[in-house]
Amino acid sequence: MEDVVVSAVHGAMGTLLAKLAALLTDKYKLAKEAKGQIMFLKAELESMYAFLKKMSSMKNPDKQDEWWAKEVRELSYDIEDSVNEFMLCVDRKSSSKPHGFKGFMERSMHLLTTINTRLKITKEFEDLKTRVMEVSQRRMRYKVDDVVSKPNNITIDRNLLAIHVETTGLVGIDGPRDELIHLMDEEGGVPAHELKVFSIVGFGGLGKTTLANEIYRKLKGQFHCQAFVSVSQKPNIRKILRTILSEVGFRAHEDTNIETWDKSEFISELKTFLLDKRYFIVIDDIWDASAWDIIRCAFPESRNGSRIITTTRIETVGRACCTNHSEYVYKMKQLSDHDSKSLFFKRIFGS
Structure with a gap:
């Protein structure tokens, strides 16, 4: 009974992937083009299979997720039907044939029909590849994966609260703010027009x-x-780069789909877009210098007076962000007695 349930949830994916792997063996003597299409199908379907497994573990999946999972299952059945038909056809025509003239005629006919069969299956797999690509693109358009991976419990993002806090409610911020702004403006170890x-x-x-x-x-x-x-x-570098590109005002051409870009493409586009501009970027809550090393590649060192601020809990990471300029590492201090009292009275009495 359990196997039936799993099949209903995952469609034909489990057996289909094994059959696609079998088609790539020498037994079926497929053309190079057909093998390439099958390898593409196999890679895409493995990703979809992982999606179906994730869906099956969810208690209350979104309706959009259920619809896409149904489409993936139906696609798996259609592809399996085509694969089964081809495999049966090849196996049937590979069975024993009579000897002599009759056998020669049948072997000749078998050769012609096998060529036709393989041409037909190449065209059929090309059509299946198109269908799989359409289903995958639909997932990208509606961001189904983002919905599936969304946790059921709600966590409080302290950084988000800090970003949107009212200025009038802050205590002891003026001194550090003005000190850092002065440091950003002065010549110091780096000329003002440099990054x-x-x-x-x-x-x-x-x-x-x-x-x-x-x-x-x-x-x-x-x-x-x-x-x-x-x-x-746990940074999603690609998402971070995309967010920066969006916030600085980049607009892609109508025929450009940035959903398909990798990290290198985002870095290259950001670097080009910012090259002749004076930009100000805040990279908040960095935990690892390696994350900064990748993000840093997107910022050109032009002579437009651009500024970047990073925040981190780890001093070695902070120093890595500022390279050789230790004077640009600002260590947060605890509130003074006066500011502590002010904060206490503000929280308790509202003034």
């Missing part, structure tokens, strides 16, 4: 994101374009 990277360092809860956001609010009007993105412990 400068600053890092705000401190353990969780000290207000790194809040400070970076205050500087961002105050200065962003002085730059051609700006962006504020969060990295986190």
Whole structure:
């Protein structure tokens, strides 16, 4: 009974993938073009199979997810029917044949029909490949995977709260903000027209994101374009680069589908777009220097006075962001006694 349930959920995917692998063996003597199409189908269907498995473990899947899963299952049955028909045809024509003149005639006819069969299956797999691509593109358009991977429980994003906190509710932010703004403006170790990277360092809860956001609010009007993105412990680099590209004002051509871009394409496009602009970017909550090393590649070192602020809990990461300029690493301090009292009274009495 369990096997029936699994089949109903996953369609024909389990057996279909095994059959596609078998078609790639020497037994079926497929043309190179047909083999390429089968390899493409196999790779796409493996991804869809993983989606169906993920769907089967969800308690309350979204209606859009269920619809797409149904489409994938029906597609798997159609492809399996075509594969079964071809395999039976080849196996039947490979059975023993009589000897002599009659056998010669039958072998000759078998050769002709086999060629026709293989041409037919090449065309059929080409059509199936088109269908699979259409289903995959539909998933990309409606972002089904994003919906499936969304957790059921709601977590509070502290960085999001810090970004949208009201300025009037902040205590002890003016001093650090003005100090960093002055550091960003002065010549120091790097001329004002060169790109400068600053890092705000401190353990969780000290207000790194809040400070970076205050500087961002105050200065962003002085730059051609700006962006504020969060990295986190498990960064999705491609998503981060795409967000930056969107926030700085990039607009893709109508015939360009950026959904299919990889990290290198986003980096290249960002670098080109920002080359002649004065930009201000905040990269919040970096946990690993390797993440910064990749993101950093997207920012051209043009002589337009651009600025980047990073925030991190880890001092070594902060220093890595600022390369050889340790003076650009700002260590967060705890509130003074006066600011602590002000914060206490504000929270308790509202003033």
